[in-house]
Amino acid sequence: MGKETVNRKSRRGRPVQIAPERREAMVLDAVAVLLCDHPLDAISMADVAAHVSMSKRTLYAMFPSREAMLLAALARMVEQVFRPLTAEESELPLESRLRRLLTVNKMPGLERNSIELLRAVVAGQKQFPELARRVHRAGWYPMVGLLRQELCRAVARGEIAKGDVPAQQAAELLLDMTFEDVLPHLLDPGADMLGPEQRAQRRDLALGVFLRGISGIDATG
Known part of the structure; x- marks a missing residue:
């Protein structure tokens, strides 16, 4: 009886096995939570x-260094700021599709x-260049790609005329028009960022100016 009781306790005390993907997601979620209240x-x-x-041994088995862990967490957070359109959303009119793409998803830690x-990423770019590089690539490049895809789709559907403006340049221009320049905020800690309503107003203004000003797009460019 005593041996059976010990065996039962032993079985109950065994740690629950967590899939590697789930374990990594838990770690990256934890970093995002900590970033809400602590500097990088x-x-x-x-x-x-x-x-x-x-x-810590478990963490080092997943990430070779603290920097690698932070890099993965930041890249994941940035990737979640924007999302591709759903199949249903891809059937909306062009302006609605672009507005949805350019709407920032709420991310508490980033918000x-x-x-x-x-600032921390820029300050550490010489020591950890891959961190700055990946954060940039995780946000800007995919977003330009999504916008370019929709502009090319619009040309194919006849929503925008064919023209000489390369789709890549048009997508980059629209992205720059939509979001405010962060440089003043990096240089001046007291500068106020646009709030959610102001960002939405700027986005809609940028869309209106862009769609009324673009005469035609080269979907091959």
């Missing part, structure tokens, strides 16, 4: 390990500390 350079492997009830995070 203040987050340690020990902090994250404590947050997810894992050992509150976006400029502080960007």
Whole structure:
């Protein structure tokens, strides 16, 4: 009886096996939560390990360094700021499709500390160039690609005339028109960022100016 009781306790005490993908997602989620209240350079492997009830050894088995962990977390957060259109949304009129693509999804960690995070990435780009490079590529390049895809779709559907303006350049222009320049905010900590309503107004203004000003697009460019 005693041996059976010990065996039962042993079975109950075994740690639950978590799939590697799920374990990594838990770690990256923890980093995102910590970034809501802590600067980037203040987050340690020990902090994250404590947050997810894992050992630092487990974290290092997933990520070779603290920088690699932060890189993965930031890239994942940036990738979630924008999302592709659903099949249903892809049937909307062009202006509605572009408006949906250019609408920022709410990300608590980025919403509150976006400029502080960007300052930290820029400040550390010499020491950790891959961190800055991947954060940039995770946000800007995919977004331009999504906009270019919709502009080419619009040409194919006859929503925009064929013309000489390369679709790639048009997509980059629309993205630049939609979002405010962050440089003043990087240089001046006291500068106020646009709020959600102001960002939406700027987005709609940019869309109106762009769609009324573009005469034709070269879908091959």
